[in-house]
Amino acid sequence: GGAAKETAEPENSLELELIWLRNGVERQPEKFTFSPQPTLEDIRRLQAEFTDERDWNQFHKPRNLLLAMVGEVGEVSELFQWRGEVAEGLPDWTESEREQLAHELSDVMIYLVELAEKCHVDLPQAVLRKFALNRQKYPASKVHGSAKKYTEYTD
Numbered sequence: 490g491g492a493a494k495e496t497a498e499p500e501n502s503l504e505l506e507l508i509w510l511r512n513g514v515e516r517q518p519e520k521f522t523f524s525p526q527p528t529l530e531d532i533r534r535l536q537a538e539f540t541d542e543r544d545w546n547q548f549h550k551p552r553n554l555l556l557a558m559v560g561e562v563g564e565v566s567e568l569f570q571w572r573g574e575v576a577e578g579l580p581d582w583t584e585s586e587r588e589q590l591a592h593e594l595s596d597v598m599i600y601l602v603e604l605a606e607k608c609h610v611d612l613p614q615a616v617l618r619k620f621a622l623n624r625q626k627y628p629a630s631k632v633h634g635s636a637k638k639y640t641e642y643t644d
């Protein structure tokens with residue numbers, strides 16, 4: 490029946506992706522934020538399924554993934570290279586240029602997540618450890634309003 494269908498759990502990754510996409514389209518936050526889904530672990534799993542289904546794992550060694558990621562960073566750079574400074578939110582870009590950027594940033598993200606997986610770096614946990622280090626290195630009280638590198642401070 491209809492009620493059962495509305496509450497039915499997604500049965501595979503494609504159904505989950507469609508649900509998350511729909512959630513994203515409906516979002517209109519006042520200030521820009523990311524959608525909560527997919528998580529990094531979701532992205533890791535979706536890419537693992539994508540490569541498994543194609544028997545591509547044999548090609549996805551850490552070095553290959555690193556080079557693929559850097560190549561995609563280059564594609565992001567191409568979108569910016571002949572422009573002047575770009576304002577937050579890219580107000581002067583066309584919808585198609587923004588979508589292109591979203592694609593290229595996603596390629597970087599997908600390869601980054603898979604690179605971390607294949608190197609056994611638990612990326613979300615590693616990011617938390619790195620934030621703790623960054624806070625120690627750059628105490629807000631000390632560096633407020635200054636973009637100097639930590640080695641430039643004399644005290």
Ligand SMILES: Nc1ccn([C@H]2C[C@H](O)[C@@H](COP(=O)(O)OP(=O)(O)OP(=O)(O)O)O2)c(=O)n1
Binds near residue numbers: 548564595596599
């Ligand atoms: N061996 C591969 C090839 C592709 N992909 C996936 C991950 C990326 O998200 C995307 C990259 O695809 P392409 O190499 O075709 O690169 P682009 O999408 O950037 O296309 P183009 O190079 O034409 O701009 O597809 C992958 O996982 N493994």
